[in-house]
Amino acid sequence: MRYFPAFLDLAGRHCLVVGAGAVATPKVRLLLDAGALVTVVAPAANAAVRMLAQRGDITWRRRRFRGSDVAGRSLIYGTSGDAGVDESVSHAARCAGVPVCVVDRPALSSFVTPAIIDRDPIIVGVSSGGTAPALARRIRAAVEATLPPRIGVLARFADRFRSVVRTARPEAVARRRFWDEVFDGPIATRVLNGDDDGAFKAMLAAVNRRSGADRPPGSVAIVGAGPGAADLITLRALRLLQSADVVIHDRLVGADVLGYARRDAERLCVGKARGGRGWSQDAINERLAALAGEGKRVVRLKGGDPLVFGRGGEEAEYLRQRGIAVELIPGITAAAGCAAAAGIPLTHRGTARSVTFATGETADGDPTPDWADLARPGRTLVVYMGVANADAIAKRLLENGAEPATPVAVVENGTRPEQRVVTGRLDDLGRLVHEHAVAAPALIIVGEVVRLRAAAADRDESEANALRLAI
Ligand SMILES: C[S@@+](CC[C@H](N)C(=O)[O-])C[C@H]1O[C@@H](n2cnc3c(N)ncnc32)[C@H](O)[C@@H]1O
Secondary structure, eight states: OOSOOOOOOOTTOEEEEEOOSTTHHHHHHHHHHTTOEEEEEOSSOOHHHHHHHHTTSEEEEOSOOOGGGGTTOSEEEEOOOOHHHHHHHHHHHHHHTOOEEETTOGGGOSOOOOEEEEETTEEEEEOOTTSOHHHHHHHHHHHHHHSOTTHHHHHHHHHHHHHHHHHHOOSHHHHHHHHHHHHHSHHHHHHHTTOHHHHHHHHHHHHHHSOTTSOOOOEEEEEEOBSSOGGGSOHHHHHHHHHOSEEEEOTTSOHHHHTTSOTTSEEEEOOOOTTSOOOOHHHHHHHHHHHHHTTOEEEEEESBOTTSSSOHHHHHHHHHHTTOEEEEEOOOOHHHHHHHHHTOOSSBTTTBSOEEEEESOOOTTOOOOOHHHHTOSSSEEEEETOGGGHHHHHHHHHHTTOOTTOEEEEEESTTSTTOEEEEEEGGGHHHHHHHTTOOSSEEEEESTHHHHHHHHHHHHHHHHHHHHHHO
16 A cells, blocks of 8 residues: 555644645635635635635735745645746655645655545545546546435434444444444434434434343355456445454455455455365364354355355355354356456357356265266366366366367466466367466366357457558
8 A cells, every 4th residue: 555544634724735726726625624724825826716815714825935834734735836836845845744745746745635525524535646546536436426415414423322322332343233233224214315303213212222231143144255356246245244243264365355344354264275274164164153153243255156166055054053144145156257257158059058067176975077978068167176187187078078179278367367368179188287387276168168269369359450450
């Protein structure tokens, strides 16, 4: 994180804006909105700044900037656009230890101003660290669209009850659960719809009804994190992650997906690298049950879909047998994610009418794969956890009648920035994996559908060439 986000209390503080043109005006207004005492220094000013000065809202020093202007300031903006003045402002501010932002000159600035949504007291700031302000503005627009207009009223409403709820619910977990119920439920809806009286009465009843003595029951949500890319997670998974007390995750779950969890949520990695040591399934089950027993909201986060080679079913069964509430949240499984990211349809009219997900690793007690069935043409076979045994898998398929020339694709780190796709023939699969040093996580796709990726790539290339000629 290059810039540290913080919200400053500038009420009654002296702030300085150097320059009084079009760039200065929004900064002056922003500072006034925050309750700052604003001084503008500039030899000339635009109409807006002159008007604010005439009304007495700001002080305008009608002259050039002097180093001594920075004394006693809490925040400084340089907006003159004059390189020499900007540098002097930056130098003087830094020497005096005052935060300074010279607009569009990150090298001269010690802070950047984010794109802001102001639904006081709710303030949202979005920053690209000065790299792409237009992108930050788009993100602000997207966030703004999700915020109800009365969200600030809701925050003030909650504030009125904070101390009484703290007294009624001294336990932090129970208190957070209470607030989640308020914000997710009918009380918040009433506030947002403008029914302040109804909301007030319902809130009083809720506080009195729910005494701090009864601990809320815990729960476990077994959640699919998707195949890798952080934006391939579902909205429901996101909501649960954001309200979880504890996140128990596998090694396949990336740091960016985990970043959706609350900052103070406990996180525990129970996954193991292939062949390495990790938590036993029994230990995971017991930990999940124990945490839920403590009243915690637990998210058990698994790569892809929790019910596809993810042991989510076993965990759910264990917890249900102990009377613990379990929710299952699907995720995009690696087969779907990798196929799309590699440009391979899993089924295709006239090419493949069915798709089979198989595992390349089997545990004691698992049924033996029906190789003759898997080798049948006219279908797609997707093998999870198969790269270590790629050669043996290809041999079994060939022995059971698969065509040696059947196309195969191996997708490593599908949907992630470091994704690699290698393609070839089934009778060459082992060499392909070995020569390209394919590492887990990787998925093998076997079937005629793989040819469609090459066809699409050829088409894209000839279209690009045609475009180049046209230009
Ligand atoms: C234990 S399984 C978990 C599968 C997961 N539950 C799912 O639905 O995708 C792990 C295997 O999934 C596959 N896999 C998961 N994520 C992948 C990715 N991003 N790229 C390629 N393969 C992946 C690999 O075959 C890996 O060995």
